[in-house]
Amino acid sequence: MTPKSSQSWSVPSWTFWASLGLLTATSVGTASLLLLLRLPPKPDCSTLGSLTATDSLRIYCARSLARQGDSANLMAALQLIEQLPPESPLHNEARQAVSDWSEQLLRLARQQVQKGDLQSALSLLNRIPNSAPNYARVSETRAFWQQEWRQGQQTETKVIKALRNRQWDEAQTEALSLSDFETGYWREGRLNRLLMRIAAERTAWGHLEDARRLAAKGKPAQLAEAIELAKTVGPERMIRATAQGEMNRWGRQMLAMARQRFQQKDLAGAVEIAQSVPGDLAVSAEAQDFAQLTQARALAQVDTLLGYLAASATARQIKPGRPLYAQANTQLMAWHDRMPDLARIDLGRALAGLDRVDALKAAIRSASGVEMGRPYRSLAQTLIASWRKDIEVLEDQPIIEGAQQLARNRTVADLQAAIETAGQIRQGRVLFPQAKRLIAGWRDDIEVLQDQPILDQARGLARRGALRDAIAVARRIRRGRALYPRAQASIGRWQADIREIADRNVLDRAYALADEDRLERAIATAEQIGSGSRLAGEAQAAIDRWYYQLYPPETPAEPEPEPAPEPESDGYPYYY
Template identity: 30%
Template sequence: MNEKQKIIGQGRIFPQIEPREETQWQLSERRKNRQQRLQELRSNGSQIKLYKSPTKYSNQQKHSVSPIKKTEPKKPKPPNNLGSIYGFLCITLLVIVPTGAGITAMSALFKLPSQADCESTYWRTASASKRLYCAQLLATSSTVDSLLQAINLVDVLSNDHPMRPQIDGYIEKWSKKILSLGDLAFQDGKLEEAITIAQKVPQKVPAYPLVEKQIQDWQKTWNEAEGNYTQTQEHLRQEEWHQASMEASRLLSVPNVYWGTKKYQELINDLKRTRKESAKLNEAQDIGEKGGLDNLTNGIQQAQEIEQKSYIYQKAQKLVLNFGKKIVDIALIKLNEGNWQEALDVVNKVPNNDALKEKVEDIEVLARAYSPANLGTVAGLEDAIAQVEKLKAERPLYSKAQELISLWQQEISDVTIIEEGKKLAQPGGISDLKVAIAKLQTIPPYNPRGQDATTLIKAWNRELQQQEDRPFLEKAEKLASFGDLSSLQAAISEARQIGRGRTLYQEAQNKIKRWTEKVQRFEDQPILDDAQILALSGNIEQAIFTARKIRAGRVLYNQARAKIQEWQVQLEAKRSLENARQVAAGATADAYVTAISLAQQVPSYSSRQVEASQLINQWSQQILFIAMEVVNRDVPQAISIARKIPRNSLAYNSAQSQISIWQSWLTPTQPIEDRSLPSNQSQQLREENSTNLTDERGKPLVSKPKFTDNN
């Protein structure tokens, strides 16, 4: 039977299958989603109720016949007159009955069996045509079981049966339908079910090689898709986002609806979720790498939010383990420092992890053992040792436990010595303290209680030194109480017997300093008094020389230094005024200006400041007089000279008035011959100038100037 080819599923071609409408089997150019493709595949076969298998009759039913009834001998009938009538009827029946039987036989020959006939047929005696017809009815259901029943129903016919070629064609057709149903399961992601369906096709049918090839194609497609899927998952675990996306996109070209839609979408969703989880994990790593207990704890909490089904779950767990180890290290540091309570608080923040469990438990044991050990008693130390001895050699902190046991055993020995030393020092005498100190000096400083022993030794040494040195200090104070120079010097000598580093050394030094200052006052005060007397007598140079005999570091040095600076200022002021007088002797305007500048160098706090001010006023008036003499010859020059008078002098205001008058003369409104100094103003200036200016000794500062009457 030569049938056309049919397209099934994702373009897979099976030969010799009757064609169906292409719209039912071929995909459009645009990819259809999984639901549409499955719907099309399911719509290819009509769904009808599956026929029941032909009922097999028992041997009794097959060979049973209707029971034969016994006939009783007929009684003789009385003769009647109707014989002729019966004869006619018999002849009529002989004609009608055969004719009806023939008609009935012909009708039965051309009439096909009904569905009810297929269900009640005795198949051992059924004809080939009836088997084929009933098989066709079964095949219309398009289910695997109905198609297999159809094949089994007609495949029992012998190979030499006249209808065998036609039956083989139908068997091949139905076998391919079974394969199409298997492909539908394959497209739905049920590979094993598809193979199981395909393997139900009888091996002896001619189409069975198609079954084997179809199964191989399915398995190859499935393996390739699984390979792509697995490789994409590996890229996700390695956080290779681009490679994962490219690998996942290859599923779109797989000729399988299940892999090209559902599994592809799963990978895309996994990619999005994993990228978010990776960002969260990176943030957790950044937080933890900042260091510190809080940052490590926060980093662990964020990393633990990565669920177990995540592709980067193992990476998150490694990060949690790494941060957990760092927290354990912090707890060990606290433990080594003796902060056992802090160590317990820290170790409680270590995440639950089998790799850290034993170390955490060991830290807890060691930390709790510190509590009785810190009591500092023999009983407490023995209790601590008993707790730590529970850690056996296979435990991770066994070596630390042995170290603590050795330490605490040594501490028990130290505690015993310290207690004995305290008993020896209890009387408090010098000899008692010396014996107690010697006892504790047998404990090395690096021993567990070495620091405690050192502290006690220092305390007893202070007490011992006070008892030894107090008599020296008391004797020195008694000597210094006399207050004279020799007594103070003797007190200083006595106090200096207390050496450096002794308990009373600083107290002795303070007293020595106070007594030394008194001695220096006795020695240096006469020198300073002599210098002041010389300065008052005017011999400033000799006063400075005398005061410099008091050296730096002496108690009166600062006072002498202040006096020297004061006298140096007076000496410089004296020299400045002498220089100013010498310059002013030139009796010119420029000479007076220079002299005034020298006089202004005298400091305001100098005792010669009054004298300097008087000289400045005197020389300022001299400048004004010179300007008034020049004005009749050269008004601009007179104005220039008058402007040199300093602002803080007594002649300044008069000079400014004259300058205003002289400047008005320079205007052309008044004849030049009328420009002369008024007589009353000239007379006033003469009177002001006639006043004698004297220094502090009453001597005149300058001679009276000579004026020329301009009137």
């Protein structure tokens, strides 16, 4: 070894030994202190069932349970501590614990009572031992709660009875009696709930009465509104069953109105009413089916194949199990039976729309396939008759137009040719009345052309004053001719002119006689003019004037003046 290595293994110095001693002393002191401060071992409550369990262990474990503060542990603690014998030195401590824990159970029971759980509260009281110092108070509390509960339930029964009889004030008076109860559950909780229920029941009844007044109007809209108002009566209300019965009755009434509209052929109105029946009613499903089926029937009313197909699709939406499924199925079968005939009719309608004779004849053949006794036989026959008339129009219209073209020249020969042409249309054809009217008009035109020169000649004679010659010429126009009424009117005027000339001569002679003061002869002459003459008014005025001159009225004598009345006497003499 080198000198250095031998020096490193030399004896430790005094510093080392001093440090070692100090460390040892510290360790010993610390260990001693830990031994002094260490707690005794924790008692084992699992050994309570053994015969070696001490009273102190029972009290310790009971206190541990009671410290949890809940009812279950408190009752377990009481049960555990009751096992201590009376001669135990810890009996007083146990008795105090029983008193404390019984009070805690009593407080917990009061909490249950305030929540309205009387049975739980009584169960807690029943677990308080008879030996508890407060047991007498517990018994009184139990009896008080039970009595108050009976009174509260009786009060609620009276309130419910008053509500059923709609005695709102009596119900409120009974409910307010709960305000005198000691228990907060009754004094506050149940009282408030009863008052709220009274108000709710009263409001619900008011809504039902309002709904009844609406429904009494008997209109579909008011009935639907009444049902919606009655729905506000909640399921928890006493009159809910009554309200539901009224709603069902009103719903049936609406459905009856819808059926009545259907019978009156007002399908749109029937659908509108049925669809307005609110849901959640006994007849709601039937009303929905009725609206669906009525819509389908409305589609089928157009009497076309497409209409029947749309109607069938609508009716198929009524599924098995629905109220009107059987009725819808019966209607579907009827529609399907009619569809082949409708197909023939629709084909005929399409062909007839081409407005050609050959197409119309094909349409008639198609519609003729609808056999006798089938539902659409009458419609097919009606269409066939109409199409036959259309064929006649198409065949005869060119004849009418040709005749009208001939008549436009307004000569006798052309008019006669037009008459012969229009005469080709036989009686019974559609255009025969039109042809007949045209022929009559053209015959009148021919007569006018033939007789107008005669009437013109007569008028010329009349203008020259040859009235009698004019009348003779005009009478050549025979009765029944077109200008006969005009000729007769002219003859009447000319005859009146002749009579007026004669009457004027008579009246002039009367005037001459009057000028000679031969008034009686003048009057007799003027009276020869008849009342129908144009000069009748003038003649009568002259007659009245001349008669007045012959027989003037007498002048009445003036009446003598009446004597003045004598003054009334007052009993005293008059002096003049």
